[in-house]
Amino acid sequence: xxxxxxxxxxxxxxxxxxxxxxxxxxxxxxxxxxxxxxxxxxxxxxxxxxxxxxxxxxxxxxxxxxxxxxxxxxxxxxxxxxxxxxxxxxxxxxxxxxxxxxxxxxxxxxxxxxxxxxxxxxxxxxxxxxxxxxxxxxxxxxxxxxxxxxxxxxxxxxxxxxxxxxxxxxxxxxxxxxxxxxxxxxxxxxxxxxxxxxxxxxxxxxxxxxxxxxxxxx
Amino acid sequence: xxxxxxxxxxxxxxxxxxxxxxxxxxxxxxxxxxxxxxxxxxxxxxxxxxxxxxxxxxxxxxxxxxxxxxxxxxxxxxxxxxxxxxxxxxxxxxxxxxxxxxxxxxxxxxxxxxxxxxxxxxxxxxxxxxxxxxxxxxxxxxxxxxxxxxxxxxxxxxxxxxxxxxxxxxxxxxxxxxxxxxxxxxxxxxxxxxxxxxxxxxxxxxxxxxxxxxxxxx
DNA sequence: TAGATTGTTAATCGATTAACAATC
DNA sequence: TAGATTGTTAATCGATTAACAATC
Numbered sequence: 085x086x087x088x089x090x091x092x093x094x095x096x097x098x099x100x101x102x103x104x105x106x107x108x109x110x111x112x113x114x115x116x117x118x119x120x121x122x123x124x125x126x127x128x129x130x131x132x133x134x135x136x137x138x139x140x141x142x143x144x145x146x147x148x149x150x151x152x153x154x155x156x157x158x159x160x161x162x163x164x165x166x167x168x169x170x171x172x173x174x175x176x177x178x179x180x181x182x183x184x185x186x187x188x189x190x191x192x193x194x195x196x197x198x199x200x201x202x203x204x205x206x207x208x209x210x211x212x213x214x215x216x217x218x219x220x221x222x223x224x225x226x227x228x229x230x231x232x233x234x235x236x237x238x239x240x241x242x243x244x245x246x247x248x249x250x251x252x253x254x255x256x257x258x259x260x261x262x263x264x265x266x267x268x269x270x271x272x273x274x275x276x277x278x279x280x281x282x283x284x285x286x287x288x289x290x291x292x293x294x295x296x297x298x299x300x301x302x
Numbered sequence: 303x304x305x306x307x308x309x310x311x312x313x314x315x316x317x318x319x320x321x322x323x324x325x326x327x328x329x330x331x332x333x334x335x336x337x338x339x340x341x342x343x344x345x346x347x348x349x350x351x352x353x354x355x356x357x358x359x360x361x362x363x364x365x366x367x368x369x370x371x372x373x374x375x376x377x378x379x380x381x382x383x384x385x386x387x388x389x390x391x392x393x394x395x396x397x398x399x400x401x402x403x404x405x406x407x408x409x410x411x412x413x414x415x416x417x418x419x420x421x422x423x424x425x426x427x428x429x430x431x432x433x434x435x436x437x438x439x440x441x442x443x444x445x446x447x448x449x450x451x452x453x454x455x456x457x458x459x460x461x462x463x464x465x466x467x468x469x470x471x472x473x474x475x476x477x478x479x480x481x482x483x484x485x486x487x488x489x490x491x492x493x494x495x496x497x498x499x500x501x502x503x504x505x506x507x508x509x510x511x512x513x514x515x516x517x518x519x520x
Numbered sequence: 521t522a523g524a525t526t527g528t529t530a531a532t533c534g535a536t537t538a539a540c541a542a543t544c
Numbered sequence: 545t546a547g548a549t550t551g552t553t554a555a556t557c558g559a560t561t562a563a564c565a566a567t568c
Contacts, residue, residue, distance in 0.1 A: 089508075090558075090559070092558095092559065092560095093559095094501055094504055094505070095497075095501055097500070097501075097504070098494070098496070098497035098500040098501065099497065101500070102479065102497070116524085116525060116526085117525075117526075118525080127560075127561060127562090128525095128561095129560075129561050129562065129563095130559095130560065130561075132525095132526065132527065132528085133527090133528090133559090133560075133561090135527095136526090136527060136528075140526075140527065142525075142526050142527080143525080143526070143567090143568060144524075144525050144526040144527080144566070144567045144568045145523070145524045145525050145526075145567070145568045146524080146525070146526085146568065147524085147525065147526080148526090160504065161500045161503055161504045161507075162503040162504055162506065162507030162508075163500055163503055165507070167503060167506070175398065175401075176394050176395075176397045176398030176401055177394075177395070177398040179394045179398075180393065180394030180395040180397075180398050181495070183393075183394055184495070184496075186479075186496055187496065187499065190496070190499075190500070190503075191503075192499060192503075230506060231502065231503075231506065254506050254509060254510070255502045255503075255505065255506035257498070257499060257502055261320065261404075269509055270509075271502065271505040271506055271509060273498055273499070273501055273502035273505070275493070275495065275498055276316070277399070277402070277493065278316070278402075278404055278405065278408070279313075279316035279317065279320070280475070280491055280493055281405065281408075281410060281475060281491070282315070282316040282319070282379045282381060282408070283312055283313055283315075283316065283379075283491055284449065284473045284475055284489065284491035285379055285380040285381055285385060285408075285409075285410075285449075285473075286312055286315070286378065286379045286380055287312070287473065287489040287491070288380065288385070288448060288449065288472050288473035288489055289379075289380030289383070290307075290380075291472060291487055291488075291489060292472070308534075308535070310534095310535065310536095311535095334548085334549060334550085335549075335550075336549080345536075345537060345538090346537095346549095347536075347537050347538065347539095348535095348536065348537075350549095350550065350551065350552085351535090351536075351537085351551090351552085353551095354550090354551060354552075358550080358551065360549075360550050360551080361543090361544060361549080361550070362542070362543045362544045362548075362549050362550040362551080363543070363544045363547070363548045363549050363550075364544065364548080364549070364550085365548085365549065365550080366550090
């Protein structure tokens, strides 16, 4: 039985990966947890703890080899392998994702886009044809799709999620404002933009309130 | 000195708000922390603890009035007030945000869009004109913009962030894959889509690994 | 070897859950 | 009043930070 890695650790890994990529571009060969901690504004202790969940990637007295750590984190995240994905919902958000070239660099290959709007079906976005959803199940099986991005209204999301899961999809990247219930073995990653904006609103407002309090004579 | 509310609590508030909105639509008048906890799949204890950070919104023996709690959370999140915002970067992602009607319901009014691409400048998206970035500072002041959404490449984001902050913006909704350094009194909410997708990748892969382990004879 | 820095254990801090008295 | 359910304190759990022996 492997030790369960905490969600907090996982969510920090992509950020480590991003910083290591930048260091690589700068031509930096090795880095200590202390130097990295200053760049990233986290504690060196946290960096070492996080990495040691997955193994000892460093060397005493030396630090971490940037290139090596970079590729190791890629392996941990599974972005060294290919993930075939589809985008369901070919509106602006779906097209924005389709157009984001960086994903392909990380092994995410967009195999198809789907929509119910007949005016979109048949269009080609960045070499990817937009299809009707009737085709969904067959396409998933034939193209070994493992991830589906759902950029559709919340009313349609649960039904479409069920369909893609039955056809074999293992991960759902959910942009719809609804919580999806999925069976064991399937994971959902939510991107709830409106909730993100509300959090920003809270913080902007509480900043203002704090400012006013300090100004107000007490 | 007010007690600092933890980030974890804040990040759960929009979800409470969403569920309360749904209950309201269903015509539910009151709900106990226990019933709500079952719907939301969290503990009743957490709901009560979270809410009591901001005040006692419930009543012993009765529960919570849905309508009342809904409006109170809106006040806490600051979505009862108007926030003027601009979108910088009028590509697919910027347009997706501009087209998302729900934001306006929550008090977020998109006053303008900006881009550097001359072919986009002058176009109108959902009644909002796309302007060149030369105009930025004047527009922010004249329209009392408090929030700027940055849907631009990471190379441009730091410079644009500095400019909008100098002009008076208090919150940055950052979609660029870079960490922004901002002065006191300004907040950044990051939406790093590529990091979100990597987290999904990790979880999909670790599911597969787990499945294989269980199948493998030990 | 001496200095540097990791890997890892121990201490602290914070967040979640449980329990229950207060009260509607 | 009796039952229900909150608000809140106490207990538990987990995550972060500090410290330091191991080791390159």
